Amino acid sequence: MFNVLFDLWQMHSMSSIREKNQTIITHFVLLGFSDLQDLQIFIFLIFLSIYLATMAGNILIVVLVISDQHLHTPMYFFVGNLSCLETCYSSTILPRMLASLLSGDRTISAKGCMLQFWLFGFLAATECYLLAVMSYDRYLAVCKPLHYTALMDNRLCVQLVLVSLLSGLLVVTTITLTMAQFSFCAPYEIDHFFCDFMPLIQHLCSGAHFLLLSSFITTSVFTFPPFLLTIASYIYIITAILRIPSATGRKKAFSTCSSHLSVVTIFYGALIVVYMFPNTDTLSRMNKVFSLFYTVFTPLANPLIYSLRNKEVSKSLKRAIDKCVHFAKMPKDVLCTAFFGTSF
Numbered sequence: 369m370f371n372v373l374f375d376l377w378q379m380h381s382m383s384s385i386r387e388k389n390q391t392i393i394t395h396f397v398l399l400g401f402s403d404l405q406d407l408q409i410f411i412f413l414i415f416l417s418i419y420l421a422t423m424a425g426n427i428l429i430v431v432l433v434i435s436d437q438h439l440h441t442p443m444y445f446f447v448g449n450l451s452c453l454e455t456c457y458s459s460t461i462l463p464r465m466l467a468s469l470l471s472g473d474r475t476i477s478a479k480g481c482m483l484q485f486w487l488f489g490f491l492a493a494t495e496c497y498l499l500a501v502m503s504y505d506r507y508l509a510v511c512k513p514l515h516y517t518a519l520m521d522n523r524l525c526v527q528l529v530l531v532s533l534l535s536g537l538l539v540v541t542t543i544t545l546t547m548a549q550f551s552f553c554a555p556y557e558i559d560h561f562f563c564d565f566m567p568l569i570q571h572l573c574s575g576a577h578f579l580l581l582s583s584f585i586t587t588s589v590f591t592f593p594p595f596l597l598t599i600a601s602y603i604y605i606i607t608a609i610l611r612i613p614s615a616t617g618r619k620k621a622f623s624t625c626s627s628h629l630s631v632v633t634i635f636y637g638a639l640i641v642v643y644m645f646p647n648t649d650t651l652s653r654m655n656k657v658f659s660l661f662y663t664v665f666t667p668l669a670n671p672l673i674y675s676l677r678n679k680e681v682s683k684s685l686k687r688a689i690d691k692c693v694h695f696a697k698m699p700k701d702v703l704c705t706a707f708f709g710t711s712f
Contacts, residue, residue: 392573393556396481398474400465400561401656412469418668419462425671426451426458429681436684442520443509444681446502447674449529450631453495454667460487461562461663478552481563486544488562492662493591494536499632500594501528503601506625511608539590543583550575560656562663566643598632627673634669638662 401411433439433448464484468474476484508516543565553573560567565583569576605625612618638661674681 392551393478393554393571395475395477395556396552396563396571397557398468398476398561398563399557399559400468400474402474408469408472412466415462415469415664416466418664419458419466422458422462422664422668422671423455426455426667428685429671429674430455432681432684432688436687439680439684442505442525443502445525446498446505446529450495450498450502451670451674453491453498454670457488457491457495458664458667460484460491465561476563481558481568482544482548485547485563485565485568486540488663489540489543489565490536492536493539494532495635496591497532497535497594498529499628499635500597500601501532502628503598503605503625503632506628507601507604510605510625535590539586542586543579546579546582547572550579560659562659564659566655595636598636602629602632627678630673631666631670635662635666638666 401408404411429451430448433444433451439448461484464476505520508519512519547568551573552568552571555571558567558571569579572579602625609618609622638658641658642655642662
């Protein structure tokens, strides 16, 4: 709220200056981490490692959830969808950033920038809804365990994921189409590593304050409710856990939702700092750092949290490794018979 009010005042005060500079531009330069010229290769290697680890970890979780019957539960259905979402989420930002770090070419067309913003916004908004759905799932599991199976059936799980996707699509498409009605003016440099909302509207020739206000209303109507649902669910969950008489029972109950709570804290914590705090010069310089948490580190943390801190996923991974080892040790004639019906 404070961020929006501050930016509305700032956009209005700069409107007369913006009108005098009507050089319409067709491309941007994403400055990214250009101020660290001596560390470009080092930064490239770090983000390449993060991207590869993110892709491998999330794809592994998707494969385990699909292939292992023990993980065919509502909780892991949502975890698998979250991993699939974050695989796409990382791929909208990191490959472009890696190419810029390696080649030094930081230019991106205005249409390409809008497309990146739309993809990022769609996936980020969908993740907000999906995290709310996962918190509701944990609420039913902890607070209403006797009715959990009947309430959270397969049909409802699929419907909740589809609603998350459609809601995220509706929110970001509305904002993007509104933004597309305006032109971008100089300067063409964006002090960020991807095309985020605030850096983009600061380059609009006109209508920035209108777009900021309309986007605030849109996101408040469509994305604030899932945030409240997430908070309310965990208030009920923590209250219910504290009422469990035995320490062992409390520990077991909390372990079922602590991993999801960790992801929610990292994701929403960074979003609040970037989008809710006033956009002062000091915070503007720090926004790139905070943006890394929800664009880079959250997709990386998801597979680490759900694999290292989750016994079911660890057991599933162990079973998959044992199957691969057993398969590799099978004699050649047995493998040929299994695949081709005869030995060679």
